[in-house]
Amino acid sequence: xxxxxxxxxxxxxxxxxxxxxxxxxxxxxxxxxxxxxxxxxxxxxxxxxxxxxxxxxxxxxxxxxxxxxxxxxxxxxxxxxxxxxxxxxxxxxxxxxxxxxxxxxxxxxxxxxxxxxxxxxxxxxxxxxxxxxxxxxxxxxxxxxxxxxxxxxxxxxxxxxxxxxxxxxxxxxxxxxxxxxxxxxxxxxxxxxxxxxxxxxxxxxxxxxxxxxxxxxxxxxxxxxxxxxxxxxxxxxxxxxxxxxxxxx
Amino acid sequence: xxxxxxxxxxxxxxxxxxxxxxxxxxxxxxxxxxxxxxxxxxxxxxxxxxxxxxxxxxxxxxxxxxxxxxxxxxxxxxxxxxxxxxxxxxxxxxxxxxxxxxxxxxxxxxxxxxxxxxxxxxxxxxxxxxxxxxxxxxxxxxxxxxxxxxxxxxxxxxxxxxxxxxxxxxxxxxxxxxxxxxxxxxxxxxxxxxxxxxxxxxxxxxxxxxxxxxxxxxxxxxxxxxxxxxxxxxxxxxxxxxxxxxxxxxxxxxxxxxxxxxxxxxxxxxxxxxxxxxxxxxxxxxxxxxxxxxxxxxxxxxxxxxxxxxxxxxxxxxxxx
Amino acid sequence: xxxxxxxxxxxxxxxxxxxxxxxxxxxxxxxxxxxxxxxxxxxxxxxxxxxxxxxxxxxxxxxxxxxxxxxxxxxxxxxxxxxxxxxxxxxxxxxxxxxxxxxxxxxxxxxxxxxxxxxxxxxxxxxxxxxxxxxxxxxxxxxxxxxxxxxxxxxxxxxxxxxxxxxxxxxxxxxxxxxxxxxxxxxxxxxxxxxxxxxxxxxxxxxxxxxxxxxxxxxxxxxxxxxxxxxxxxxxxxxxxxxxxxxxxxxxxxxxxxxxxxxxxxxxxxxxxxxxxxxxx
Numbered sequence: 001x002x003x004x005x006x007x008x009x010x011x012x013x014x015x016x017x018x019x020x021x022x023x024x025x026x027x028x029x030x031x032x033x034x035x036x037x038x039x040x041x042x043x044x045x046x047x048x049x050x051x052x053x054x055x056x057x058x059x060x061x062x063x064x065x066x067x068x069x070x071x072x073x074x075x076x077x078x079x080x081x082x083x084x085x086x087x088x089x090x091x092x093x094x095x096x097x098x099x100x101x102x103x104x105x106x107x108x109x110x111x112x113x114x115x116x117x118x119x120x121x122x123x124x125x126x127x128x129x130x131x132x133x134x135x136x137x138x139x140x141x142x143x144x145x146x147x148x149x150x151x152x153x154x155x156x157x158x159x160x161x162x163x164x165x166x167x168x169x170x171x172x173x174x175x176x177x178x179x180x181x182x183x184x185x186x187x188x189x190x191x192x193x194x195x196x197x198x199x200x201x202x203x204x205x206x207x208x209x210x211x212x213x214x215x216x217x218x219x220x221x222x223x224x225x226x227x228x229x230x231x232x233x234x235x236x237x238x239x240x241x242x243x244x245x246x247x248x249x
Numbered sequence: 250x251x252x253x254x255x256x257x258x259x260x261x262x263x264x265x266x267x268x269x270x271x272x273x274x275x276x277x278x279x280x281x282x283x284x285x286x287x288x289x290x291x292x293x294x295x296x297x298x299x300x301x302x303x304x305x306x307x308x309x310x311x312x313x314x315x316x317x318x319x320x321x322x323x324x325x326x327x328x329x330x331x332x333x334x335x336x337x338x339x340x341x342x343x344x345x346x347x348x349x350x351x352x353x354x355x356x357x358x359x360x361x362x363x364x365x366x367x368x369x370x371x372x373x374x375x376x377x378x379x380x381x382x383x384x385x386x387x388x389x390x391x392x393x394x395x396x397x398x399x400x401x402x403x404x405x406x407x408x409x410x411x412x413x414x415x416x417x418x419x420x421x422x423x424x425x426x427x428x429x430x431x432x433x434x435x436x437x438x439x440x441x442x443x444x445x446x447x448x449x450x451x452x453x454x455x456x457x458x459x460x461x462x463x464x465x466x467x468x469x470x471x472x473x474x475x476x477x478x479x480x481x482x483x484x485x486x487x488x489x490x491x492x493x494x495x496x497x498x499x500x501x502x503x504x505x506x507x508x509x510x511x512x513x514x515x516x517x518x519x520x521x522x523x524x525x526x527x528x529x530x531x532x533x534x535x536x537x538x539x540x541x542x543x544x545x546x547x548x549x550x551x552x553x554x555x556x557x558x559x560x561x562x563x564x565x566x567x568x569x570x
Numbered sequence: 571x572x573x574x575x576x577x578x579x580x581x582x583x584x585x586x587x588x589x590x591x592x593x594x595x596x597x598x599x600x601x602x603x604x605x606x607x608x609x610x611x612x613x614x615x616x617x618x619x620x621x622x623x624x625x626x627x628x629x630x631x632x633x634x635x636x637x638x639x640x641x642x643x644x645x646x647x648x649x650x651x652x653x654x655x656x657x658x659x660x661x662x663x664x665x666x667x668x669x670x671x672x673x674x675x676x677x678x679x680x681x682x683x684x685x686x687x688x689x690x691x692x693x694x695x696x697x698x699x700x701x702x703x704x705x706x707x708x709x710x711x712x713x714x715x716x717x718x719x720x721x722x723x724x725x726x727x728x729x730x731x732x733x734x735x736x737x738x739x740x741x742x743x744x745x746x747x748x749x750x751x752x753x754x755x756x757x758x759x760x761x762x763x764x765x766x767x768x769x770x771x772x773x774x775x776x777x778x779x780x781x782x783x784x785x786x787x788x789x790x791x792x793x794x795x796x797x798x799x800x801x802x803x804x805x806x807x808x809x810x811x812x813x814x815x816x817x818x819x820x821x822x823x824x825x826x827x828x829x830x831x832x833x834x835x836x837x838x839x840x841x842x843x844x845x846x847x848x849x850x851x
Contacts, residue, residue, distance in 0.1 A: 087739075110726060322831065326588075326783070337572075356685065375685065422680070
């Protein structure tokens, strides 16, 4: 349902995405891996509309969205950034942020800003990710990175998007928060059959979540593995790993 | 208790105590008349006005008069703050307002005690000279015709006149218009040069010197402040610079048949004396012009420009070097 | 004692008028993260327009409303320079203030007297007159602050608060960053213009020089206000009043006038230091 056709993206003289084409089927949960600098975030930027391709088209459910900007695509695409500060407003409280998540897909009103998120519902949402209701009145920037990212996920999933883009969502998190986030995501995606793309550096996550794995290399999707083929992949060889031996004194 | 409340309480008490303390130490307790002087800004013309007033009133009343001088440094907000605070001082017998904003603010706030004004160009347009007002004093409205007569006599070959003024100045634009109306029928062409702040002055004057034969300025505070610099540039280009404030001739301008601010302050003091001691009411005394017959000429500038003083003016000339 | 009350009244009145400028600066700098240098120009134009209307016999409250409208227009221009023509925030404000100087001059000349005209501050019978300015200003400020406070609790208000902190969030929920910047800056300039209109009626005349230094008054008031509370509210007026108190004290000291500005500077530092010291305890 998400098709990229012959997408070319240049940054100055750098040809980042080269004639990239791919087809995401409805309900797919695709993990995208690749070395740094290969263009993974740029791919997401292009799909979301932050970056415009120099040539090629993007369609969602057969609707051409290539000429829509990021804001216009926001009603169809939800993106969670790696930098958690971009996913919520630091100076507003958790409760206010949760309310703001409901302003999508309609115009903002002069009514009470919190009306969209009654207290009980907010408390329910917070406790379902394992946090205490007290946190609702704290400003977002007073929380830890892990807590903030988790709440960002809750915010992003208040509306059900056509495409969900998860850009290394657990990269800055400790293992416990990372697990919580991935569990929550998996549940949400499964329940609502959301078409999802996830970027990660972690080979174990890559192989344990989602139904397909794509490798992004040289600005293209060089290899695609479906659910069966995934099982044959060696996590250590997938992305490469830190050479621990060379670190020993 | 809330820390903010403590802070405000402590500060409030300090301030109140301080102000009460200050009130108990009023200066010159012996003086029968304390005059509050509100000077709009620091500026040679306004400083001269103040000096003229203070010296003359002191000479007339000796120890019976004391002065409190406050300077708003050009800020309208401060002018109004000082005026408001003056109004609250019931022991002051009267006020002296120097320049238009001071006169206006005091005029708005103080309706009973006399306000003496000086260095105000057009008091009537400000509604200050009306029938029941408590305002009197002097105005610095110039005689445009006389000033231009002087120009014609000193620089008979001039064809194009540059009028320098600042765009925000009360009455400068009006005076410039009057000058234009006087110059054009005489067959002279006129170009206007306006600056909105002192930083623009140099560029403007340089540009003017290339385009005109003579520079002419009305009474204008900003031009006055920059007068010596303007005179230097004009001299460099060998262009005569004629002003309307006699004091500026000393700064390097060629000549003036204009107003003497110190004399304006002095005359305002004499008027004040008539009101405070002589029992006159302010509205009985019309606001007077301060221009007199003397013509001021700067000898050095005159010589550098290669000009000479015509015979007919010789008796009225005051040479300044 | 009576004189003390009189001085305090003056301080509070000026504090209220400039408290509105402090609000203008706060909304622009803290909420929208867009330092609005057009505040001075809008203050001047608001004053000029209301002076012309009042001199012409119009209702002074109507004049205040017109000043508000002209302020909104200035704000929209400032924001458009930034969002549509990609001019830097500061330059947008500078350009607008510079241009507005000429427009203001053309509107009211360099000085316009309102002596004898009906303003918001001189309509009451004489026994009530000394308190009219204070009462009217309190009412106007309360109205303005209550309205803005309410606005900041609405959905639109939340988005306004977000656009300076995390503009990406607006995009995430499908809202236009440019539009909210415009709203915030229009609001800021509207307040500056209204303050100018009030000032002109308070002093009884319009002067082209009155708006010089308004930005500093707004900033100083805001910084002092933030030592009380970082959010929008009465603390902004308190900061403005505190700054006016310092200035009034400088004049009360009646020292050699040339030292006035230095004394003001020292008193500001003292205020902030005392506050920090009190909080360390």
